[in-house]
Structures are given as C-alpha cells and as structure tokens.
Amino acid sequence: MGDTVTTPSGARTLLLNMGPQHPSTHGVLRLVLELDGETVVRATPDIGYLHTGIEKSMEDKTYHQAITLTDRIDYLCPMTNNLCFVLAAEKLLGIEPPPRAQFLRVALNELTRIQSHLVWLGTHAIDIGAMSVFLYCFREREQILNIFEMAAGQRMMTTYFRVGGLSMEPPLGFVERIRKFLSCFPDRIDEYEELLTRNRIWMARTKGVGFLSAEDALDFGVSGPSLRASGVDWDLRRDHPYSSYEKFSFNVPVSTEGDVYARYILRVAEMRESIKIVQQALDGLPEGPIKATAPGVVLPDREKMKTEMEALIYHFKIITEGYRVPPGEVYQAVESPRGEMGYYMVSDGTSHPYRVKVRSPSFANLQALPALAEGRLVADLIACIGSIDIVLGEIDR
Amino acid sequence: MTRATGFLPMPSILHDIADTALTLAAGFKVTLKNLFRPTVTEDYPSEPPRFEQRFRGLHILQRDESGLEKCVACFLCAAACPSNCIYIEAAENTSENRISAGERYAAVYNIDYNRCIFCGYCVEACPTDAITHGHGFELATYNVTELIYRKEQLLASPASPAQF
Numbered sequence: 001m002g003d004t005v006t007t008p009s010g011a012r013t014l015l016l017n018m019g020p021q022h023p024s025t026h027g028v029l030r031l032v033l034e035l036d037g038e039t040v041v042r043a044t045p046d047i048g049y050l051h052t053g054i055e056k057s058m059e060d061k062t063y064h065q066a067i068t069l070t071d072r073i074d075y076l077c078p079m080t081n082n083l084c085f086v087l088a089a090e091k092l093l094g095i096e097p098p099p100r101a102q103f104l105r106v107a108l109n110e111l112t113r114i115q116s117h118l119v120w121l122g123t124h125a126i127d128i129g130a131m132s133v134f135l136y137c138f139r140e141r142e143q144i145l146n147i148f149e150m151a152a153g154q155r156m157m158t159t160y161f162r163v164g165g166l167s168m169e170p171p172l173g174f175v176e177r178i179r180k181f182l183s184c185f186p187d188r189i190d191e192y193e194e195l196l197t198r199n200r201i202w203m204a205r206t207k208g209v210g211f212l213s214a215e216d217a218l219d220f221g222v223s224g225p226s227l228r229a230s231g232v233d234w235d236l237r238r239d240h241p242y243s244s245y246e247k248f249s250f251n252v253p254v255s256t257e258g259d260v261y262a263r264y265i266l267r268v269a270e271m272r273e274s275i276k277i278v279q280q281a282l283d284g285l286p287e288g289p290i291k292a293t294a295p296g297v298v299l300p301d302r303e304k305m306k307t308e309m310e311a312l313i314y315h316f317k318i319i320t321e322g323y324r325v326p327p328g329e330v331y332q333a334v335e336s337p338r339g340e341m342g343y344y345m346v347s348d349g350t351s352h353p354y355r356v357k358v359r360s361p362s363f364a365n366l367q368a369l370p371a372l373a374e375g376r377l378v379a380d381l382i383a384c385i386g387s388i389d390i391v392l393g394e395i396d397r
Numbered sequence: 398m399t400r401a402t403g404f405l406p407m408p409s410i411l412h413d414i415a416d417t418a419l420t421l422a423a424g425f426k427v428t429l430k431n432l433f434r435p436t437v438t439e440d441y442p443s444e445p446p447r448f449e450q451r452f453r454g455l456h457i458l459q460r461d462e463s464g465l466e467k468c469v470a471c472f473l474c475a476a477a478c479p480s481n482c483i484y485i486e487a488a489e490n491t492s493e494n495r496i497s498a499g500e501r502y503a504a505v506y507n508i509d510y511n512r513c514i515f516c517g518y519c520v521e522a523c524p525t526d527a528i529t530h531g532h533g534f535e536l537a538t539y540n541v542t543e544l545i546y547r548k549e550q551l552l553a554s555p556a557s558p559a560q561f
Contacts, residue, residue, distance in 0.1 A: 065479035068516040132428050139437055146449065153451040153530065159516045167521065171450065191431075195424045200417045305524060312524065319522045320476045 013041055018381075020049050025385060026123060027392025029366075038377050043370045047363075050396040058356045062322030063089050063163060066353060071157040073358060074394040076116040079108045079148075080336040082161040085356075087242055088332035088343040089163045092325050095294050099286040101165040102244040107178065107281035108151070108160070109243075109334075110274040114185075115144040116337035117267050117274075121192060124264070124386035128205050133195050140188050143181050150174060163323075164298035165291035175282050182275055189271055196264070206261040210372040210384035213258060220371070221364035224339025225270060226388050229263040231256035236335040243334075248280050260387040267389075297323040322351030338362050338389050358397055362390040448532045453515045455533030456508055458552045459526060461498060466552070467527035468506065469499030474519035474528055482512035483519060499525075506548035510536055 018031040025031065028049035034042040054073055058066040070081040083105055090097065097105075122137030145155040151170045152160035160167055196202045212222070217230040227234060235252040237245045253269035255262040291298045299318055300311035327349040333342035339361030348354040365388045372384040439446055448454070459467045470487035486505035488496075496502035519528050538544060 061479055065477075065518070068479045068514060068518070132431075136431065142437070149449040149452060151451070153449070153453040153517055154515065157514065157516070159518075167517075191427045194427050198416075198420045199424060200413075200420060299521070315522075315524065316473065319473050 020046075023127075025392075026390055029385075029390070029392050029395075031369075031381075031385075033378070033381075035378065038379075040373050040376055040378060040381055043373045043381065045366055045369055047366070047392070047395050050392045052393070052397060054397045055356055055358060058353055060352065062351045063325060063353060064318070064322055066356070067162065068157075068159050071159055072393070073360070073397055074336070074338075074341075074362075074391050075156060076119055076391055077112045077336050077338075077341075078156060078158045079105075079112040079160065080334060080341060082158065083109055083243060084332055084334045084336075084341050084343045086161045086163050087334065088330050088345045089325065091330045091332055092328055092345065092347050093163065093294070093297060093323075094326075095164050095292050095297065097165045097292050098289050099244065100288045101290045101292075103281045103285050104166060104170065104290070105161060105243050106245060106248065107278050107285075108148070110277045110281070111144050111147060111178070113274045113337045114271050114278075115141045117271050118144075120267060120337075120386075120389045121264075124383075124389075125196065125202075127382050127386045128202065130196065130199075130202065133192055136188065136192065136195075140185065147174075147177055147181065150177060162291070162298070164294050165289070169290050175285065178278065178282060182279060185275060186272065189268060193268060197268075203261065205379075205383055206259065206264060206387075208259055208261075209376065209380045210260045210387055211258050212368055212372055214256075216371055217258075217368065220368040222339070222368050222388075223361050223364065224335070224337070224389075225267050226263055226365055226368070227339065228253065229255045229266045230258040236333055236340060240333065242332070247284070248277050250277050250280075260383045263387045263389075324349060324351055325353075333359070336361055338391065338394070339365060358394075360394040360397065362388075362392070363395045366390050366395060446534075451530075452532050453517050453520075453530040455510075455531050455536070456519070456546075456551055457529050457531040458506065458548065459529055460553050460555060463498075464555045465495065466497040466502055467525045468503045469497050469525055469527070470501040470503040471524065473522040473524060477518040477522035479516060479518060480512045480514050482509040483507070484509070503548060506551065508546045508551060510544040510546060511541055 014035045016033045016035055018033055019025040020028045020030040030046040030049065032044040032046060033040055052072070054069050058069055061069065067082060067085055070085040071078040073081050118137040118141040122134040122141075125133035148158050148160075149155045151174055152158035152167070212226070212230050214231045217227050217232060222230070223234070231254060233252060233254045236242070237250075238252055250273045253266050253273065255266050295314055296318065300314055304311040305315045306312075325347040327347050329344070329346045331342060331344045333340050335341075340359065341361055342359035344357040344359065345353055346355040369384060369388060372388070373381040376384075461467050470485055472485055472487075475481075475483040475485055484505065484507040485503050487501045488504035490496055490500060490502055515530070517530060520530055536544065
C-alpha cells in the first residue's frame, strides 16, 4: 500500500494511493499522494476508471438515439446533458423549439441544478463529518427526482428532451407539484445553513482551506461555482444565454474568498437563485405546443400519427432511418451545476453524428486539485475534493 | 482558524465559547425539529414502493378489447431501441389462427433485460400502443439467461385488457 521515496532534499516521504475505492473521492478516482508525515507534498489525480466510450458510441447511434447516452454522462444532471445535446443538434438543423418547451426546459434545468447541489452539499458535509445534513439533503432531492419521474418516467435517466422540444406534455398537476416543493424548500435551505454556515467545526475545516486565485482558476480552465468563488464573474446563463435564459432575471453570486467555505456559500446562494428562476418559468409558462413544427425531424403527435397517413409515414421514417442533419460543426455550451458543459458536434450530412466531443467541466476542475491541496493536511485534501464537486463519470465519459 | 495557538485574551475565549455553544444549539434545534417531522422513508419490501403514473418499468405487451394481441410485428420498437435489446420474429395471421388484429403478429418477441435501459423509445415508437411500460421492476436474478424475457412473460393476461 505505501512506499517510501527519498526526495531530492533528502526528506523521506510516503507514497500512498487514495482510491480508486475511497468513499470521499466521489466516484472512482485514484489520487497518488506523496506524503511528508500528514502533509501532502504532491497529489496526482489518476483518472479513467469509469471510461465508458460514450462519445464513440454516439457515432453509432442516430441523433434521436444518442440522447439516451447523454443522460449517462453525468448522473447528477441528466437534464442539463440532454439540453446541451439537443441544443447543439437544433443549431445544426436550424430548429427553434416553441416557447413553452423552452420555459419547461429552463425550469427542469434549474431543478436539476438544485438537486445536483443538494447531492454535493450532502456528500461534502458527510466527508467533513456532518451526518444529518446528508440525510436532509437527500430527502429534498428525492422530491425533485419524483418531479422528474412524474414528467419523464424516470428519476435519473430522464431522456425527456427531444430535438425540437420535449418528448411529451407534462402531466396534469405538474406545475402545482413544483410549486408545492418550492414553497417549502427555502426554509429547508435555511435549515442547512443553520447547521453549517456558522458552525465552528465547519468553519475550522473549510475557511482558508483550498485557496484558488482567480488567475490560477482561469489558467486551469476551471468553470462554474468554483470559478465564481474565486472572483471571476462568469455565468453562461447570463453571458451566453441559451434556451430563453435571457428572459429571466436572476443574480449570479460571486465571491472573492476562493476557499472551500466560499464555494459552499456560493452554491447555497445559487440554489436560492435557481428557485427564483423556476418560479419565473412557472409564472410565465406560455401555452402552446411542446414540439417544433419540423416534419421529418420531430415525431408527429400521436393522435395525428394514428389518423393521418402522412404523419404515420414520417413517424416510420424518423424512427427507422433517423433524420439527416446538414453537414457542419457546432459548439454548444450550457452552464451545468459544475461549470461549462459543452458539446462539440460534427455532422457529415447523415443521420448519425460524425463526432461528438464533450467538454466536461469536472475534467478541467479536477486539474486544479493539486494546486488546492498541496502543502496542506490530508484532512484538508478531503475538503478540497468535495468543494470542486467532481463527477467521475463525466470526467472519463 | 479557531485552533488555540498560544494565549488569547480572556474576553476573546469567552466569546468563542459562547459562540460555539450558540451555533451548536442552533444546529441541534434543527435536528430536534426534524425528529418530529413525518417519516419519508418508504418501507420497501414490507410495503409496495410508490411510483408515478409514467414510471418506466418492465414492459407489457397489451391486448385489445377483444383479447387479440395489439402487436402487429412492424419492428418499429426494435428499430427505435438504442441498445438493440428487442428481437422479433413475425408470422402471418390466418383465419384459423388469428393472434392479432393486423396482417401479421409477433411469433417471437424477446426483450433482453441485460441490455434494456428503460428509455421508453419503444413505447414512443409503437404505432399501435402494443408495448407499454408497466411498473414492474424486480428483475434481479442469479442467472443472466433468465433476463431474456419471452413474449409469454411480457404479454398482458387475456382477462384484463389494460394493465399497468
């Protein structure tokens, strides 16, 4: 397990593998640690244990089928991945989904952000030793997952978005269900904050730990809450709006502290902002269709398919052959709960993507880990891993 | 930042102790409040789990009002499936042996649950609403070959036409 090495200076250090089966590495991450006593001299992340070949598999699927793969890239934000993929394909096809679909997409994406941050908060807190926060966070997360199940049929692998809109109209009582959740959720955030924000143990473990300067953050390509906690005011939802985000008013919390505590405060603040966005989306939810009118690309309504011959033919053609996407290249980025999630899609004019490259935020964020943890204690390393909120499935793809 | 390093002036220590006690008390208040909230844990397997209407579970091959199979072996579900888990062999209906209302019926209809990802594409594709998602989910087995479900296992019973 351990092996001693002598550094050039003559000090004897211990080489230790943390992971790949370590609960605090949030997945299957191996960290090769060089320790001097309890101090981390060097931390080298070793990734690739969860490689699934999703990018390559997409080349073998039609655009319609490849949506199912995007769910499985990041198990904490399936809707965000769905959205990014369909937006990229819509850009190539030149399709604009109807406003109702766009608003529902925004609402579901912000709920995804809340549930992802809840998982982050719960697991981060349990890493540091606060057990009850974990239980409360997962209780609220379950309510959001039930909302997803109500609309899409699955809690996690939703596959709810389609190129041109949504797969089906949300059921009756859907909006009321979200409103009910939103009405009690702010109080629950207050409770988490009561447990942690001013707790002396929490502050001792997180304040001043894992500092990342704005310059370093930009150099490493860090994005999302970890970047904003270092003082860089950058949020794709506001700066490069997609899916009608420009119609919503919300604040982008920014902090200049750059430590683990700042990232905690920032994500909690983001959850509160997400609540506002969901409420705006529900208040202003337009009536109308949930699918764009693009015969040959978007599946026809089921009623039409059963009564009209032309619609039935389109239905058969789309499902058996897929739809041809004009040749071209496109890059579409969305603000996932972890940062800039981007899909670079190349089409050669057939019904299968020629290449899909996923720019995953965790991959870049993980690069910053050695800079955060080196020179600090092993216990601080645990707090650092938690604070950058990595999802290994998304790193390895 | 609260680690005691050397001697601190007295009022500062007192302030620290008071603050620690207060924040801890605030935390315990939250846990105490939660103690009296209703339990949300589902007691599976002692009680059945709660599903939403649209939950995508084990497939059911539906029958129409007269008890005939709805599937007409058009292979659309197999074409839509992203994981290629549906295998169908079609056969012609005859006047003596009428299985479905259409021209053909599925003589063999297998779903390989080793591969199925429950994405719902087959249900979305089916033009006759023959295949639907039920709420079954208890698939676990010691033998993977048992996970290839045959038509007989998937088919709704003739007595009750619509099943979930």
